[in-house]
Amino acid sequence: MKKILSLLLMVMLMLTIAACGTTDDSADENETAGDQPEETGTNEEDTSWTDIEEAGKIIVGTSGTYSPVTYYNEDNELTGFDVELVREMANYLDVEVEFSTMDFDGILPALRNGQINFATNDFSITEERLETFDFTVPYKYSYGSVIVRAEDVDNFETANDLEGVDVALGSLTSNYARFAEHIGANGTAYDGGVEAILRDLISGNTDAYLNDRLVLARTIEEFGDDRLAVAPQVKYHETSSAMPVLKGNEALAERLSEAIEALIEDGTVARLSEEFLGEDASQPVDSSEVVDFDF
Numbered sequence: 001m002k003k004i005l006s007l008l009l010m011v012m013l014m015l016t017i018a019a020c021g022t023t024d025d026s027a028d029e030n031e032t033a034g035d036q037p038e039e040t041g042t043n044e045e046d047t048s049w050t051d052i053e054e055a056g057k058i059i060v061g062t063s064g065t066y067s068p069v070t071y072y073n074e075d076n077e078l079t080g081f082d083v084e085l086v087r088e089m090a091n092y093l094d095v096e097v098e099f100s101t102m103d104f105d106g107i108l109p110a111l112r113n114g115q116i117n118f119a120t121n122d123f124s125i126t127e128e129r130l131e132t133f134d135f136t137v138p139y140k141y142s143y144g145s146v147i148v149r150a151e152d153v154d155n156f157e158t159a160n161d162l163e164g165v166d167v168a169l170g171s172l173t174s175n176y177a178r179f180a181e182h183i184g185a186n187g188t189a190y191d192g193g194v195e196a197i198l199r200d201l202i203s204g205n206t207d208a209y210l211n212d213r214l215v216l217a218r219t220i221e222e223f224g225d226d227r228l229a230v231a232p233q234v235k236y237h238e239t240s241s242a243m244p245v246l247k248g249n250e251a252l253a254e255r256l257s258e259a260i261e262a263l264i265e266d267g268t269v270a271r272l273s274e275e276f277l278g279e280d281a282s283q284p285v286d287s288s289e290v291v292d293f294d295f
Contacts, residue, residue: 048249052117057096060086061116064101065193066170068218068276069122081276082120085139086243088268089259104171108133111246118256122212124175124239133244137257139269140241140281143290144176145213147220149201150229156208159183159236159291168197168209176210179237185210194219202227212239214277221278236291240284 052058062070062082070080078099090097100116107119112132125135146167148156155161163184169177172189180187188206190197200206202225209216216230243260245253263269270280 046249046251048117048245048252049255050251052095052252057098058090058093058118059098059100059116061100061102061107061110061119062121063104063107064099066104066121066215067194067222069215070120081140081272082122084272084276085260085263085269086120088263088272089256092259092262093255105173108244111244114246117252118243118245120243122215122241123244125242126175129244132247134247134249134253135242135244136253137260138240138242139260139264140239140273140277141284142212142214142239142241142281143235143285143287144179144210144237144239145216145234146208146210146231147198147201147216147228148208148231149204150227152207153229153231156231157233159234162208162210162234165208166206168200168206170194170197170211175237175239176212180210183236195223198223198225198228214279214281218276218278235289238285238287238290238292 062078064070064072064078066080068080069082070078073079078101083099086097086099100110102110104121107116107121108129110116111119118136122140123129123135125138129135144159146156146162160183162180165185167180167185167187169180169187169189171177172187177187177189185208187210190200194209197206197209198219201209208231211219213230213235220228220230243256245256260269264282269282273279273281
């Protein structure tokens with residue numbers, strides 16, 4: 001009987017040792033598996049540039065109604081600072097360029113929908129836009145200001161003086177419209193173009209026109225009426241203008257940026273800026289006096 005019991009105990013002990021050995025082996029295997037990266041699907045190849053290169057043509061969205069950045073001249077030819085810069089970029093990249101003109105408010109939706117390859121219309125880089133788009137390197141630096149009646153220039157010593165003022169805007173979706181809302185100005189968007197805004201300023205139907213200070217200076221020069229002036233002390237919303245592409249089209253953004261950097265380096269951007277904007281805007285501005293807002 002004792003021999004049987006001893007034999008049973010030995011069998012049970014051997015089974016226990018075997019079970020423990022099996023558990024340890026399994027644990028080691030699981031830990032090793034956990035250290036391995038999870039298998040994921042392969043990322044789709046970014047063909048945003050190679051597709052354009054194969055087609056030999058790049059399609060660019062712009063408004064054609066924002067002088068001197070993008071507009072039709074007296075011969076009904078599309079031109080302007082951004083337009084001519086894109087043409088120089090296309091030459092550098094050895095592709096043809098086709099411009100697709102549309103309302104400003106429709107440009108970024110067209111980019112989202114794949115109707116155009118990239119956009120150019122003095123777009124500033126904002127955190128909100130970066131959620132949907134990638135941008136090239138900047139090619140223009142500036143800040144916002146206002147056109148007012150010349151007799152009222154002294155009433156506007158800072159951007160904060162726009163609070164409660166009736167102001168004209170080119171679009172309700174622009175950064176200038178967002179600034180007007182932020183500062184507490186009473187903004188109205190005009191469909192009739194800049195000339196309608198300036199005439200309403202003269203007649204007193206509005207009190208200020210918000211836009212980029214370089215654009216405003218050229219607007220005053222072309223309009224040629226000394227009853228209007230840019231308020232030189234009003235400096236707000238420092239901007240870095242770049243060209244947006246659909247988010248994920250990094251290859252395209254890189255090639256466009258390469259072209260911009262080369263054209264800045266050889267002086268082309270400065271030359272075009274002086275021709276259309278009146279001064280070289282290819283370098284960052286002194287922002288010490290620019291009132292900025294987080295919006």
